[in-house]
Amino acid sequence: MTTPLHIGFIPLVDAAALIIAVDKGFTAAEGLDVTLVREVSWSNVRDKLNIGMFDAAHLLAPVAIASSLGLGHVKVPIVAPFNLGLNGNAITVSPALHAAIMSEIDGDPLDPMATALALARVVAARRKSGAEPLTFGMTFPFSTHNYQLRFWMAAGGVDPDEDVRLVVLPPPYMVDSLANGHVDAFCVGAPWNSVAVDLGVGHILHFVSDILVRAAEKVLAVRQSWSEKNPNALAALIRAAAHAAEYIEEPGNRAETAHILARPERLGVGAEVIQRALDGRLKISPDGQQRESGRYLLVGREGAGRPDPAQAAWLYAQMVRWGQTQMRPDALRTAMAVFRPELYDAAMGRPGAAPNAPGAIGAFAGPAFDPADIAGHLAAFKIGHWKP
Amino acid sequence: MSAESSPKIVIVDESPIRAAILEEGLREAGFTGVVHISEMQSLLARIYALDPDVILIDLENPSRDVLEQMFQVSRAVRRPIAMFVDQSDAASIQASVDAGVSAYIVDGLKKERIKPILDLCISRFNAFSKLQDELDRTKSALEERKVIDRAKGILMKVKGLTEEEAYVLMRSTAMREKKKIGEIAQSILTASELLK
Numbered sequence: 384m385t386t387p388l389h390i391g392f393i394p395l396v397d398a399a400a401l402i403i404a405v406d407k408g409f410t411a412a413e414g415l416d417v418t419l420v421r422e423v424s425w426s427n428v429r430d431k432l433n434i435g436m437f438d439a440a441h442l443l444a445p446v447a448i449a450s451s452l453g454l455g456h457v458k459v460p461i462v463a464p465f466n467l468g469l470n471g472n473a474i475t476v477s478p479a480l481h482a483a484i485m486s487e488i489d490g491d492p493l494d495p496m497a498t499a500l501a502l503a504r505v506v507a508a509r510r511k512s513g514a515e516p517l518t519f520g521m522t523f524p525f526s527t528h529n530y531q532l533r534f535w536m537a538a539g540g541v542d543p544d545e546d547v548r549l550v551v552l553p554p555p556y557m558v559d560s561l562a563n564g565h566v567d568a569f570c571v572g573a574p575w576n577s578v579a580v581d582l583g584v585g586h587i588l589h590f591v592s593d594i595l596v597r598a599a600e601k602v603l604a605v606r607q608s609w610s611e612k613n614p615n616a617l618a619a620l621i622r623a624a625a626h627a628a629e630y631i632e633e634p635g636n637r638a639e640t641a642h643i644l645a646r647p648e649r650l651g652v653g654a655e656v657i658q659r660a661l662d663g664r665l666k667i668s669p670d671g672q673q674r675e676s677g678r679y680l681l682v683g684r685e686g687a688g689r690p691d692p693a694q695a696a697w698l699y700a701q702m703v704r705w706g707q708t709q710m711r712p713d714a715l716r717t718a719m720a721v722f723r724p725e726l727y728d729a730a731m732g733r734p735g736a737a738p739n740a741p742g743a744i745g746a747f748a749g750p751a752f753d754p755a756d757i758a759g760h761l762a763a764f765k766i767g768h769w770k771p
Numbered sequence: 772m773s774a775e776s777s778p779k780i781v782i783v784d785e786s787p788i789r790a791a792i793l794e795e796g797l798r799e800a801g802f803t804g805v806v807h808i809s810e811m812q813s814l815l816a817r818i819y820a821l822d823p824d825v826i827l828i829d830l831e832n833p834s835r836d837v838l839e840q841m842f843q844v845s846r847a848v849r850r851p852i853a854m855f856v857d858q859s860d861a862a863s864i865q866a867s868v869d870a871g872v873s874a875y876i877v878d879g880l881k882k883e884r885i886k887p888i889l890d891l892c893i894s895r896f897n898a899f900s901k902l903q904d905e906l907d908r909t910k911s912a913l914e915e916r917k918v919i920d921r922a923k924g925i926l927m928k929v930k931g932l933t934e935e936e937a938y939v940l941m942r943s944t945a946m947r948e949k950k951k952i953g954e955i956a957q958s959i960l961t962a963s964e965l966l967k
Contacts (some may be wrong), residue, residue, distance in 0.1 A: 424835040426873070434865050448910070455842045523836050550815065551840040556780030565812065 385416040386616045391428045392419055392441035394650040395554065396660040397468035397601045398574035399640060400682055402756075404620075404627035406643050407512050412626075427525045427684035432604060433459040437691045439620060441467055442604035445525040447697045448718045456710055462604065462610050463602035463695075464619050464726035467628075470592045471584035471600050471680035472528055473576040474535065475585040477561055478503070478518055478669070480517065484588070486671075495747045496592045499539025506546050519543075520552040520560055520569035531591045533768060537750040537766040538748035542770060543705075552588065555766035561585050572600070573660030573680065578692065580666050581656065582611040587667040592678035596745025597685075599694035599722070608667050610726070618730035625731060628683025637661045696754035697744050704761050704770035715757065778824035779804040780883065783814065785832060789899045791799050793827070796895045802888065824826065825885060826875040827892055830868065838875050863889070870896040915953040924954035 390405075392398040402419065404410050410417045422428045425443055429450060434441045441672050447461045471717075476484065480561030487504040490497030506517060521528040533543040543549055552560055557575050560566045562584040569575075569589070591598060603624055610617050631640050641658035644650045650657065663679035666672070681687040699718035703710045728734050744752045750763050758771055780802055784790040790807045806821055808814065812836045818826065818841075828835050845850050863886075867873060870893040876885050918942070926937035941959070945952040 423833040425830060426835045426839055427830050430864070430868055430873075434868060438869065455839065524840055524842065551837045553836055555833060556811070561811075 385411075385414050385607065386613075387416045387418070387617070388438040388620070389418050389420055389436065390439045390441070390617065391422045391431055391437040393422055393425065393428060394652075395441075395601075396644065397471045397663070397680065397682070398441045399464075399631050400467050400624045400628040400688075401603065402649050403599070403631055404623040404639055404642055406628065406649075407627065409626045409630070409695075411625040413623045415616065415619050415623065417620075419649075427527075431454065432461070435458060435606070435609075438609060438616075439602055439603060439605045443523060443526050444599045444602045444694070445524065445527060445530070445702070447602055447604045448695055448698055448721050449702070449707075451721050452708065452714055455732075456701065457687055457742045460607035461604050461721060462607045462723050462726070463604050463690050463721050464610070464617065464723045464730070465603040465624050466688050466690050467601040467603055467624070467682070469600060469681040470590070470595070470598055470678055470684075470738050472531060472570055472572050472591040472681075473587045473665070474532065474568060474589045474591070475561065475576045475579050476543070476572045476588045477564070477566075477582075479583060480567045481586040481588065481668075484510065489527070492594060495535050495589055496538060496590060499535050499537075500539065501539070502536055503530075503540040506541050510546075516547050518548040518550055518565070519568040520550055520571070520764040522554055522559055523551060523573060523703070527591075527598060527698070530599070530698065530705070531594055532570045533705060534701070534746065534748070535589070535594050535606055540766070542766050555724060558582060558584065563614065574650070574656045577656045577665055578652070578731070580669060583669040586669070587665060587674070590665075590674075592676060594747055595693075596687035596699055597681075597743045599698070600692065602690065602722075607683075617726065621623055621727055625683065625688050625727075628688050630659065631682050632684045634662075689727050690724050691743065692719040692722045692724070693743065693752070693754050695719045695722040696757065697752050700752070700757045700761060703769050704756065704767040706763065709767065710758060710771075715754070719754065721765055777801065777803050777822065778888070779849055780806070780827065780888065781818060781821055782807045783811075783818075783828040783832060783834065783838075783933060785809055785811070786829070786899075788833065789829065789896070792899050793892060796891050797888070798813045800891055800964065811837075814838075822876045824880055825888055825889075828873055828875070829896070830871045835873060841875065844893045853881040866893050870894075871900065872896045917955075918953060918960060920958045922959040925959055929963075 384407055392401055405417045405419050416771045428440050428442060431437045447463050449455055450459050450461045454518045462546055476618060483505045484498055490498055510646055517533055536543055541547060554571050554575050557569045557571050558579045561569060561579055576587050580587060630636050637658055641654040641661060644657050645654035646676055667674045695718050699715055702708045705712035750760060752760055761767060761769060780797060782790050782793055787809060792809060794805050808817055814834050814837050818837045828916060840964055867889060872892050874889050923934060925930055926940060927934060941955050945955045
């Protein structure tokens with residue numbers, strides 16, 4: 384007997400494990416009959432998951448946490464038993480902002496501290512000359528993109544709420560907004576950074592892996608109540624996604640993966656631009672300069688699929704740092720409990736596996752992250768909007 | 772603020788027909804301050820300039836995420852806006868998501884005042900999608916008619932049948948193979964294309 388499931392996704396490369404799980408038959412092999420539903424906004428994915436129109440979803444990790452805490456919306460406990468991807472975002476800037484940062488930079492342009500300090504000087508010069516503040520696009524208030532941009536610029540002394548504007552933009556609108564000067568930069572997932580570079584309207588300034596070595600990005604999310612009622616379907620879904628992730632990570636399968644993702648009903652963009660993200664080999668400037676990184680997007684390798692509660696704690700700490708919520712020990716526990724490695728281990732037949740290595744986040748600025756002392760951690764940062 | 776008399780309502784919808792249907796309904800119900808935004812560029816700036824009490828947006832619109840920014844406490848946001856959800860009333864969320872619409876309200880606006888607006892919105896959205904379905908059905912019926920006519924022409928020519936005989940042949944084949952006559956007609960077109 385097969386179990387019918389409806390799963391929502393946003394057309395981004397980091398939905399790969401989910402799409403391949405379905406389109407290459409890994410879900411069918413687990414006895415699941417999955418219908419993938421392409422959505423246009425994270426709000427829709429969240430709401431349809433919350434009210435049960437979706438059984439599972441490709442979801443921004445911070446949205447899963449915000450839903451479980453009731454931040455910004457109805458409180459619906461969500462669990463994330465599988466990470467669909469680590470990293471995968473990039474910061475792209477307009478040619479004008481790129482030139483301004485490069486003329487101010489003192490150090491290696493790949494060093495996020497050097498670019499953040501240069502950005503601070505650009506921001507100060509603009510203020511002095513009476514120019515409009517710079518505008519940065521990101522995808523959602525509760526998004527990794529929001530926190531990654533903020534973390535980076537604040538390290539250089541730029542207050543993201545006072546010195547620049549941060550605005551939400553749907554990913555498909557990012558490139559147009561950069562081209563017509565509506566934003567000066569954005570942080571978004573693949574393939575949109577590459578699309579901007581190809582059109583000559585943007586330079587990829589950083590892979591987010593420059594800012595954080597290991598950052599939970601999208602998760603496979605289900606309602607906690609659903610996970611309790613459907614343990615077998617959930618385990619089957621985790622296994623299917625894990626097998627798909629393994630398939631995608633095999634370099635010989637990348638071209639086929641990109642081809643499947645490129646279909647109109649999946650991502651609907653060119654296969655070549657998708658494969659760049661999977662390979663971590665991106666064109667970073669309109670003149671054709673390339674950059675390769677083994678850390679651009681991790682789908683399954685280096686244990687990427689196994690959720691790490693420390694990652695949830697880091698995301699919760701960012702919500703606190705930027706005033707989206709107040710620090711409360713019970714809320715921290717709730718946030719960490721969204722990421723469920725034990726469900727992953729049980730589904731994969733590895734109960735009692737060793738916990739993830741500590742300090743795996745690897746931010747370029749500030750002290751090593753300690754989930755047990757978020758207040759102490761946040762106190763180390765000068766810029767922020769939280770009250771101890 | 773006009774909220775005490777008639778709340779100012781902004782409709783964010785790229786479909787001009789659906790927006791007009793909704794706007795008309797709201798006006799008939801006595802909500803006079805209705806503005807339609809169809810252009811998504813600088814959406815937040817437009818909304819702030821209008822300073823509405825209620826914002827209605829269709830769920831096919833990616834800019835729905837832009838509205839979520841209005842919950843945030845930041846300098847970019849002037850008046851806090853909340854999504855209209857009633858924790859006690861899951862059915863109303865379900866109904867609005869089913870209809871494909873979502874409502875955002877200025878924090879503090881009373882639930883009794885927004886409920887009739889949302890209900891009206893849901894019924895107009897449902898009426899619109901019914902219209903859309905009928906239109907799609909009519910269109911595909913017309914398409915099918917054309918395919919059947921072309922297949923009939925091919926059978927008449929190749930097998931030397933009359934129009935009546937060609938139609939009867941397709942109908943009896945459809946019944947025997949438990950298919951629709953349109954599908955049989957389509958396979959005749961495909962086959963004749965291949966055999967050209």
